[in-house]
Amino acid sequence: MTRVGWCPGGRTVAEMLAMYPGTTAVRIFVGAGKPLPTWDGPVLGPIPAGVLIHVSFKTWDLPAVERWLTAMPADHAPIILTYAHEPEQGTAAGDPTVEVFRARWAELVAALADHPRRADVLLVPVYTRYWWQAHPGDVRWLVPMVDAIGWDIYNNGTTYRTPADLLSIPRGIAKRTGLPYLIAELGAVDIGPGRAEWMQAMVAAAREDGAWTVCWFHKDEWDLAATTAQATWRELTQEATVAWIKGQQWRVVRSLDRLNEQIRAAYPRAVPPATDPNSWGSLADSLHSSTSDHYPHFYAALGATAVVCARDFPHAPSCGLDAHALADRLRASRDPRIGYVISNGRITGPSHGWQWDPYSGSDPHDTHIHVSTVHTAAADDTRDWQIGEDDSMDRTEFIEHFKAAMNDPTVAALMKARPWQYPVDPKTSALNALFGQQLPQLAAAVKGLGEAFARESANPDEIRALLAELQPLDVDVIAERLKASLPASTPISDDQLKRVLRDLLGSLDEAPQSAPE
Structure with a gap:
């Protein structure tokens, strides 16, 4: 299940929980120089059991991290832990060099390997998607032996970019590393109609990828309070609030x-x-x-x-x-x-x-x-799906069933006999002589023929009876009427149908003629 939540930004966690009842994930950011929040304090204390907590910290104090994990209440496990999120911003912004970042992550992984709460901790570095877009192929910041890869993803520009575009880098790194991903921060400023739909599409795409979390960055220009988009995010956070247990309905x-x-x-x-x-x-x-x-x-x-x-x-x-x-x-x-x-x-x-x-x-x-x-x-919604053609009449089967009917000796005799009941222009084919006039009177009989073929029926008696009712009709017209009576999805074009009719009926011209009774 992809859990949907938020980063509180400038609001308290209690305020955010009131705004988004049913939240299943909370991302907590701990700035440089600040200690990890206590489990019973105002930051972590209000978070209900079962909500997935993601804590990002900047202050490097490994013993303090170990003590904090030891004190973690059982009903808050598991948690996601991130050191130095968005490390690519540079030392001027207070972030470590790539060498220090990788060394500290290796130390963190090693220190927690034997920790009694290691099974309750998901180690996830978090990167900045737009930095990786600006530096294609640069994977120096990737660290080994972690549980997933996190991303901060923000829409920029004058349009709402597609999930396929914004998730291309997380998906590519997931494929490269074999690790799942999560969206630690998601944001888009309001640039006009479509933000709610963009939110829904991003969460849907993350869900189909099996992303662990998607958390909205609720601060500054990305703050959703008092916007129409807030209701959309509230609905998304509430979509899956309870885990199914095997044996339940x-x-x-x-x-x-x-x-x-x-x-x-x-x-x-x-x-x-x-x-x-x-x-x-x-x-x-x-x-x-x-x-x-x-x-x-x-x-x-x-x-x-x-x-x-x-x-x-x-x-x-x-x-x-x-x-x-x-x-x-x-x-x-x-x-x-x-x-x-x-x-x-x-x-x-x-x-x-x-x-x-x-x-x-x-x-x-x-x-x-x-x-x-x-x-x-x-x-x-139980409306019919547009699945198109079916297997009741593909082109090959249509031809085979048509041949089965047309090659019946009695049907062949009827087909050969009917042209000579009418005057024939030497320049006109026997088929045109057979199907020359009187379309209105033939409509019912032609419809019946089409329905018989559509049912995959090759019953000679049924075909013989229908043919007996036919009056002269042009081959183009009978092809048109026959096509109209077939299912709309039958995979045969008008030209193919006419060619089949001409080939089949033309082959009967070589059979011995049988005079009508």
């Missing part, structure tokens, strides 16, 4: 239940046992972390029961289900219920600008796709 969000129903109905040949039931999974297995959308979480907007906001669907092209093509259609739909989609080493969603970005997770999702929803009430 849970459910899948209803929009994914509907997507599951649609895909199974559209691709019946891919339904288990043709595919592994686990490849249609929702609930997390042992390979998923508790931050995964496959893991049940409590979200205020989705009721009192924990919900799973993710489903997998198998890639089974031999059974008619090309899941990666399905993922492309979901991406193209830009459905507001989508949090993100992972497919074949790629990830997309609103926080990626609906473009495919490389996915660096341990599972490339080449044998299945993953669909996660948002964590709002929209996740329970």
Whole structure:
């Protein structure tokens, strides 16, 4: 679960807790020359048990750190501990050199290795994203043997930058180090409409990455008090305030239940046992972390029961289900219920600008796709998804079923007989003579033909009866009418359909003629 919280800035912790009830993470900054706050004092004392505390300190006093950790109450564990956050600012700003920074982190890691509370401490250096943007490839500040990497991320410029842009460096370093990341400080000044949406997109992107925390820097021009954006951040802090315990009730969000129903109905040949039931999974297995959308979480907007906001669907092209093509259609739909989609080493969603970005997770999702929803009430919206085509009539099957009907001897005899009932212009093909006029009278019969093909029916008796009702009609017209009666998603173009009709009906011209009775 990604915990969402704040840095108090100039306000007291008690004031901030009143502003943001349900907070799950608090970032405390201790300036240079100041001691670590006591556990029962005004800074840490008001913080409820279960809230993840992140303390950043500047004063280097290793024995004091060890004593402070020894005194940590059990109900506050674990905590996140950071020495010298944003170290890249330079010695003029009071920060250590890179050599001193790395040496002190190595000393801190070594000193706490045997500390009795080491299991309750998450060691996380915190860096400045914009410095790393200005110094691409410079990784001197990275330190080994830590638990995660933290980042201070601020939107700058005259527009709200996309999560894909602002998170590119944290994601890249996470891939390089194999460590998760957190956002120790997040901020954006109000530059016009869109700040609330930007907040939501940033948190959603952090959640899909499995970020540990996202904390808003509540100070100066980033202070949200008395702004419309404060309500948005309050909602985000309250989205997941209770941890699900194994054995408790849970459910899948209803929009994914509907997507599951649609895909199974559209691709019946891919339904288990043709595919592994686990490849249609929702609930997390042992390979998923508790931050995964496959893991049940409590979200205020989705009721009192924990919900799973993710489903997998198998890639089974031999059974008619090309899941990666399905993922492309979901991406193209830009459905507001989508949090993100992972497919074949790629990830997309609103926080990626609906473009495919490389996915660096341990599972490339080449044998299945993953669909996660948002964590709002929209996740329970049961409207149909735009999944496009289905496996009831792909182009190859259309041709095969058409041939099966057209090659039936009785049907062939009917098709050959009908042109000679009418005057034929020598310059006109037999097909044009067969389908020359009287479109209105033929509409019902042509519609019936299309519906029969769409049902994958190759019953000669049914086709024979429908053909018996046909009157002359131009091939272009019958192709148009036949295409109109097929499902809109049938993957065959007008030109392909006309070519198939001409090829198939033309081949019948070579068969022995049979006069009508």
